[in-house]
Amino acid sequence: MGMGIGIVCAAVLMGLLAYLFFIRVDPSDLAPHRTRLDQLLERRDTIYENLRDLKFEHRAGKFSERDFEDTRQALEHEAALVLAEIEALTGSVPSVTSRRARASERK
Numbered sequence: 765m766g767m768g769i770g771i772v773c774a775a776v777l778m779g780l781l782a783y784l785f786f787i788r789v790d791p792s793d794l795a796p797h798r799t800r801l802d803q804l805l806e807r808r809d810t811i812y813e814n815l816r817d818l819k820f821e822h823r824a825g826k827f828s829e830r831d832f833e834d835t836r837q838a839l840e841h842e843a844a845l846v847l848a849e850i851e852a853l854t855g856s857v858p859s860v861t862s863r864r865a866r867a868s869e870r871k
Contacts (some may be wrong), residue, residue: 785826811843 818839822832 808846
């Protein structure tokens with residue numbers, strides 16, 4: 765009987781060690797689910813941040829007037845597309861502050 769318990773314990777130990785060292789958890793299983801709206805809101809915020817950075821760098825003399833205008837127009841066009849998609853999903857365009865409030869409620 766003592767030998768049977770030893771074999772069972774060894775088998776459990778081997779299974780535990782195999783699980784700990786050989787089975788990898790997929791990182792996507794641990795990440796919170798992001799909806800299409802979350803992705804769009806994040807993209808919108810990134811575009812706005814890029815516009816602020818562009819204006820700052822233009823004032824610092826890092827961009828010519830033409831490059832500044834071309835880049836600004838491209839970012840504003842992309843922002844308009846993202847905002848239109850957000851509006852199509854929600855019926856309105858949520859503000860940056862309302863997104864941050866929702867994010868803090870989830871925590």
